[in-house]
């Protein structure tokens with residue numbers, strides 16, 4: 672166990688403790704603690720500016736938190752303090768992969784090539800970083816075949832196998848999103864972090880995304896997502912954490928948070944004790 676890590680049950684994959692992030696005079700995250708369970712889809716939601724992206728950026732190493740501890744607990748029991756690692760170490764050693772709000776594919780490469788590029792480091796290692804290795808001597812050939820097999824596996828899962836040889840840039844927006852997720856899965860992450868995966872998708876693409884994400888969870892990878900689309904959050908999440916002004920205001924099952932007056936108040940932009948009044952006014956307005 673790395674020094675400074677906490678005791679954690681094996682079914683917890685991520686533990687965020689007393690996380691704070693200050694930007695100048697603004698406390699964007701204020702003493703936030705949360706947990707994500709292994710093999711679950713955890714959603715981080717909250718009104719605009721609540722701090723979701725900031726938490727995400729702290730977990731994935733884009734920001735160094737002002738205070739707090741972020742522990743990633745791998746299946747093997749190996750633990751990593753993410754706030755102490757550089758972003759590439761978080762991907763490579765802690766096995767945390769992420770996708771971004773804006774799609775980042777190699778649009779001129781084929782769909783299959785995009786998934787092979789994701790496995791580049793592993794392939795180069797197998798080549799022994801030598802010309803002979805690259806020419807097919809030793810383990811490189813075996814690893815190259817395994818990389819293609821893995822790519823094809825995730826293309827099947829993402830319903831993109833028929834597009835394997837098309838340029839990634841020719842895919843529809845929803846298909847590009849699924850390709851990005853398939854590419855992240857080729858790095859064999861223990862935790863996959865998705866930043867607004869459903870943004871800009873039409874209802875059909877959204878359903879295909881839900882199927883892919885559930886499939887990933889059912890194969891044992893844990894997911895953490897920021898999402899504004901409540902139909903996606905309520906449909907696929909096992910666990911929802913709600914932020915407002917950088918603090919946690921609710922935490923539980925989708926049904927629990929959906930009915931939590933604090934959450935309703937945050938989304939309506941009113942005080943907790945005004946929720947019932949506002950809802951009955953809305954209902955009366957709708958009935959008129």
Ligand SMILES: Nc1ncnc2c1ncn2[C@@H]1O[C@H](COP(=O)(O)OP(=O)(O)OP(=O)(O)O)[C@@H](O)[C@H]1O
Pocket residue numbers: 694697699717718719720721722723724725726
């Ligand atoms: N790099 C930064 N420098 C200064 N302030 C920042 C920075 N990043 C975020 N903030 C501020 O921190 C607060 C939280 O922002 P954040 O983007 O994390 O919220 P969010 O919940 O992801 O919002 P949205 O749903 O609109 O994406 C906001 O007030 C934002 O302006």
